[in-house]
Amino acid sequence: MSASVIAVRSFDDQKPGTSGLRKKVKVFQQANYLENFVQSVFDSIGDFSGQTLVLGGDGRFYNRHAIQVILKMAAANGFSRALVGQGGILSTPAASHVIRKYKAYGGLILSASHNPAGPDEDFGIKYNIGNGGPAPEGVTEAIFARTKSINEYRTLEANDISLDGIGATQLGEMRVEIIDPVADYADLMQSLFDFDAIRALLAGGFSMKFDAMHAVTGPYATRILEGDLGASAGTVMNGIPKEDFGGGHPDPNLTYAHDLVEIMYADDAPDFGAASDGDGDRNMVLGNGFFVTPSDSLAILAANAECAPGYQGGIAGIARSMPTSAAADRVAEAMGLDCFETPTGWKFFGNLMDAGKVTLCGEESFGTGSNHVREKDGLWAVLFWLNILAVRKASVEAIVSEHWQKFGRNYYSRHDYEGVDSAAAEQVLQTVRDQFASLPGQILAGRIVSACDDFSYCDPIDGSVSSKQGVRVLFEDGSRIIFRLSGTGTSGATIRLYLESFEDDSARQHMDAQDALADMIVAANDISKLRELSGRDRPTVIT
Ligand code: G16
Secondary structure, eight states: OEEEEEEOOOOSOOOOBTTBEEEEHHHHTSTTHHHHHHHHHHHHSOOOTTOEEEEEEOOOTTHHHHHHHHHHHHHHHTOSEEEEEEEEEOOHHHHHHHHHHTTOSEEEEEOOTTSOOSTTSEEEEEEEOTTSSBOOHHHHHHHHHHHHHOOEEEEEEOOOOOOSSSEEEEETTEEEEEEOTTHHHHHHHHHHSOHHHHHHHHHTTOOEEEEOTTSTHHHHHIIIIIIISOOOTTSEESOSOOTTGGGSOOOOSTTTOHHHHHHHTSTTOOSEEEEEOTTSOBEEEEETTEEEOHHHHHHHHHHTGGGSGGGTTOOOEEEEETTSOTHHHHHHHHHTOEEEEEOSSGGGGHHHHHTTSOSEEEETTTEEEETTSSSOOHHHHHHHHHHHHHHHOSOHHHHHHHHHHHHOEEEEEEEEEEEEOHHHHHHHHHHHHTTTTTSTTOEETTEEEEEEEEOOEEOTTTOOEEOOOOEEEEETTSOEEEEEEOSSOSSSEEEEEEEEEEEOOGGGSOSOHHHHTHHHHHHHHHHHTHHHHHTOSSOSEEO
16 A cells, blocks of 8 residues: 555635535535645644544535545554544544544544535535544634645555444554444443433333434434433434435424424423434424423523532533523523633633533534533433433423523524525624614613624633624623624525523513514614515524
8 A cells, every 4th residue: 555645736715614614515526625625634733643533424425435535644644543433423522522532633523514415415524633622713724724725635545444344454554443433422421411310210101202313313312312221212213324314404403303393392292302413413402392492401401410410519610602692691600600601613612621611511503512522412412401300300391491480581592594695694794883883872672782792702711812703782681682694504694693682570481482582683683684685584594
């Protein structure tokens, strides 16, 4: 087997977004496109000779091909060992755990998360560092800079290796170990949660459904829920990962997880329902006819953390992304904990967790996690909820209602306008920016505007500054209107409008969020001219 150096021309569109490089498969299929990006990663991450690389993905179309390409490049670039999930499968949280457990130098995770899969859909790749978390901005910027000047990549002339049998093979000087993608992760979950209590709950007539949406969590959920915890066969639906995710959109929200939503809102609904996304890091939690917002879920997990053995020693602090509701802040305040507000993107939590400042993190985009790994973790959140339900012996709705009574309710909603013309989307944000000086003091939706800004974050650990992370209109009563452009889409721009208002009167805590926020929605459209500028009369998705 001989190493080759292949001359290439660079691409100018390989800028990693909120979570790695996500593009249409067709873009990745251009000659050298994947190779250029992978070599740019290898050229930007320091000296890894003799070290281990973790490799796996969500099983979507192009996953297997990309793994073969990357293995040959990793061998030619000097890694001495690669750990690859069997069949090329590793959920994002499982990959994070494997990186940490085996002290790998880093990992490449192949996923476009919840974006649809297949030859005409999306593919993605991201680099995670040795702490198991997404590369911080300094690293992704270095990778992007390298993609613009790269003129060659290194690879090994070798046959593809089999990804399907557990065991080790040699690829040049590099040892490739095909590992069980579920085992290490399942052990970790068992160390955090009271499996005996959950087993007793499930044996005692409690019913649940988990929708894996034909994506990567199928094997994880089947082994842990139906295997280790004894949930009845069929608890996991859509549990076989498919290369096109069954033609669906594996985004666990009320719009895209419709199979599950129908079951959970039927007359004979189970007690608990949950779904995860393409790569297993997102989660949606439902009770019988009841939806738990991701922002509330973070707050409730924090307030009930002592139910789970892994968190009984107390939690260090909480972090949430800026657009996530302030429900967790109220819990942190009551518990005497610090609460950090970071830009959107799980990568911003890594430093805080490594420094021991936070234990639990969450995002409105259906992401919750803790310092057990450095990614958000869908199945972890589901197990955490099951652990709480097993200890509290109350319904999901009762637990949430009681939480609102105690801490107040942060009514919350996100309106997404997908596939908008990029210039028009920019104009929406600029329209609000242009009023930064005049809005404070004005009354909008019956509330006084206290401040407006472009959110900027200074990382308290390394001092790095991330600016322009969302346009905020803040109100004196804690309500907020926020506009942001998504960093994960692959066609046009997605405008995200985040709406939040606080209600501490328990008599007014059980409205539909859209009704409770109706005046805020009108105000947001008025000040931004969102509908006129985008040419849309309603959002594509409301969560
Ligand atoms: C990624 C990031 C999350 C982020 C989400 C939405 O999630 O890891 O931190 O909240 O995208 O980002 P945006 O609003 O920029 O589209 P995932 O699950 O897609 O990897």
